[in-house]
Amino acid sequence: MTRAAPEPLHLPEPDGGRRYPGLDVMALSRHWDDATIAAVAGRMGMPPDIRFFTAGEVATASALCDRLLAQDEDPRVPVVAFIDQRLTEKETDGWHYDDMPPDDQAWRDSLAALDEDARRDHGVRFDELAPSAQVEYLQAVQGSSEDAWHGMPPGRVWGLWTRYACTAFYSHPWAWEEIGFTGPAYPRGYKNRGIDAREPFEVRDDRPDLDPTKASRARGAR
């Protein structure tokens, strides 16, 4: 994660659409408590070294997470490094399904399974496929009605991937800026909490035309 920062940064277009221009979460951190600053600022520096995944697994996991989160180019939130850190430290969610291995093994097995599918069909590793082809494999897992995909219930594999990926991505201030979220709010709190009310430090949605529900409403109207 090397990103020189001459001005407040945003994840690349077109994903978030820069709906909240000028929102700079870390610039607000002077209003936070020390413990919170330590937790959040730690995500902004050098990502933790890879300790759990093998090199091959990093390649597969990176392709997987890039597709899940549409992180197609740098700068990226270092999602795979954050997932690796959790698996190294066994920071689980506190449960696993009785028809799935524990999370760390489930990650290894499901990454190996993606590679196996890619090799079987195309003779290459998963990460060597074109992004559009990678997405097709992911959609196959997501939409599968089979009982098992490489011995695991596909819905639970999908849940494992998206839970870990979304937790890593949406813990990062860059992602917060993209969704209009100003981050931690202690000890300051909020004063203007009504409908269409904002704090002085909040940024209004600058692109209400990007309402994502318009497309689904248009489909419904047809």
Add this chain to the structure above:
Amino acid sequence: MKGFHGQARGRNESAWLLTASGGLDHRLREGMRRFDDEEEVDVVVVGCGAGGSVLTQRLARRGWRVVVLDAGPFWDPDTDWVSDEAGSHDLYWTEPRVIGGKNPVPLGSNNSGRGVGGSMIHFAGYTPRFHPSDFSTWSNDGVGADWPISYEDLRPYYEHIEAELPVAGEDWPWGDPHTYPQSPHEVSANGQVFQLGAAACGIQTRVGPVAISNGRFGHRPHCIYRGFCLQGCKVNAKASPLVTHVPDALAHGAEIRADSMVTRVEVDDRTGEATGVHYVRRGVARFQRARIVAVAGYSIETPRLLLNSATARFPNGLGNDHDQVGRYVMVQGAPQTAGRFETEIRMWKGPPPEVSSEQSYETDPSAAYKRGFSIQNVAPQPITWAEHISAQGYFGADLRRYMSDYPHWACLGALCEFLPLPDNRVTLADEKDRNGLPVAHFTYSMGENDKQLMKAARATMEHILQAAGAQEVITIERYAHLVGGARMAADAEHGVVDRTCRTFGVPNLYVTDGSILPTQGSANPALTIMSLAARAADLLAGH
């Protein structure tokens, strides 16, 4: 100020034992009385959450020598908690557990705490009472179970605990109508959407009831509406045992021994009585002697401990002569429906708990299902909101586009009264934890009545949000809360503890947590768990 301050203080001085700025007073902990393992204390309590802490505080006040052991840390909200979702994983019970059944229930952050204060550290803050009908669903409707006690047995304890937390809310018209010690909080946009939509549908709502101090209470400060109730209240405005009962317990000579994982209740097979508990602290196996053992580890760990404490005389575990331990564990169906609005709602601003409706709580004679549901505001922070969006099947650029719309959404959650079923149970898994003990396996499958309730609740929430002007509604199906697993019953064939919370079979072994609930209503369980523990303390001390 209202008179309830003085009365609450007479029973429980916790809020006045914080520092002037509302923080934990470290001198209390440094000066804490300490007991030897060898000393036979009056009672050893396992777990310092809603049940264990209230029992401890009440008995310590009566001069009992009490040690409470908790597997997790003794928190300092100032230094240990953060105003951040991902940084709050330490608050949850994340030791291994296995889930199964047709509808496996995720544990961890959703429903399981660790450390002094238990899962109330990260509960939203809703503290409704149960309705009188909850105590006799079998007699009334032929479903669920009858409790061996009635609402009237609990009412005085509800009133006491509501004053001690304290609870803020409008006058309550449902169940046994009652008032709250504190006036309702001002409602933010998310709550206003609920009020507007419900009014348009002819559905009654009320603000509260929340255990978040509205105004100063003792040294507890006013809420600052920062929205991170589920990540532990750094302000100490939201109630948790850490600020509502622990300070008074310490001041009255209780010892709270944190970082102590209880592995087994020791029973002398010759007498059939408990003699204390085995626990591990700093890697060392130890044994605390006690005249009485009270287990308060909640619906997963309490059954696990009772099962892991089997002896020659009790080969199936303690309180389990009739195969009742671990059965009838309940969760509430907790679908959440969000609505998209042209205006900005920014639902994360303000406490997630704001407005409730219990209009559909009771059995509707015209419906095909029995019992009912309640509806409350919820307010997902970004990671939790990503679960909502992801559950609709979005990923990649679609996910990020939907997420970027975050300020435009408001959210409601329902609590559906799922019925107690014998096969929804905790057993021991083959998998072992770091101490070599079998971990809990929790099997859960919804019944037909449960599915119909979930559907009805979802339709009602969608209706409300659409009536408020939502352009699109999305629902995520999920579960909340845990109760049952060592339920209270009239006899040993039907439960694990009697009406006094004493286990059938081991006369000096008690259970004082949410696992004793025979039914759950569609109310959040914290207040009822605390009230049951306060009642258990009164009964114990009366002996």
